[in-house]
Amino acid sequence: MPIQWYPGHMTKARRLIADSMPSQDVVIEVLDARMPRSSENPVVTELRRHKPVIKVLSKSDLADPAITKAWIRFFEEEVHPSPGDGLAPGKVVAIALTTTRPGEAKTKLPELCKQLALHPRGPGKTPRVIIVGIPNVGKSTLINTLMDRKVAKVGDEPAVTKGQQLVTLKSGMTISDNPGIMWPKIEDEDASLRLAFGGAIPDSALDYETVGFWGAKYLLGRYPALLMARYKLKALPETPMALLQEIGKRRGGLRAGGVVDLHKAADALIHDFRHGAIGRISLESPPEPEPERETETVEDDLDELGAPEDQ
């Protein structure tokens, strides 16, 4: 069952962002490098319309580096909204940033904002920049990194930032931090499970076992060696349930009678993933480009199938 989480304060946050958007020159959309597509909010795309956007893939220290590179290529090559859907194309730049190399954010980001803000509300004016994204992706951390001191409250849980916060960089560029927003209905069940596993949705809204089971299944399929090393497994468990059992046994989840507490096991797996303790993991890869079709006409297709030419 997909997880739904759209508390009342998000309607307010959305209005806040919508109201300030017209006066902004550049949008910084913070995405989770481990799941860039799932953490991309359609509401943000709609609100930013034609504004140039820098897609910052945050927490890239926790993501699979090769997959992050592929995502950056993907976003920059992505076809921008066509005129028919009412959205004018806005330049998209994607970069990976992380708290482990804060210098990159400090130098790269203001420079990119300046380049993208072609006409910052009149000549000689400094650009206005707005930071938006889903909860818990690192928006406030980014603003603190840019300011070189703690100006925005940071926390490892969704909905820490309650209102809009405006700061001014030394160069005069203004940047506003905003509360994270979700969208009312996450259609894709896998996307909602990724978001939950990664911590964008508060634990109180999660069915821990379901999310843990989903994570166990994904990691078994994609990162078996990392699991073996982290949990000191002699053999790879065959099922997600067997993996959770093994984790439970090792991480204090064993109840009287040898029964594994699945909630505790799921908690351990989710915690380890979120803190990078299993390794550098991405939960989704960019979609593969459609393979080039070699044949172009129906006749060619029929030839290929060996259809008789004439009856």
Ligand SMILES: Nc1nc2c(ncn2[C@@H]2O[C@H](COP(=O)(O)OP(=O)(O)O)[C@@H](O)[C@H]2O)c(=O)[nH]1
């Ligand atoms: N490993 C890692 N953690 C980060 C990074 N950026 C933010 N975080 C952590 O993610 C959590 C949420 O950050 P916060 O800035 O409050 O997110 P916000 O809700 O988008 O404003 C905090 O625990 C941060 O320390 C990063 O680049 N790498």
Ligand SMILES: [Mg+2]
């Ligand atoms: Mg915040």
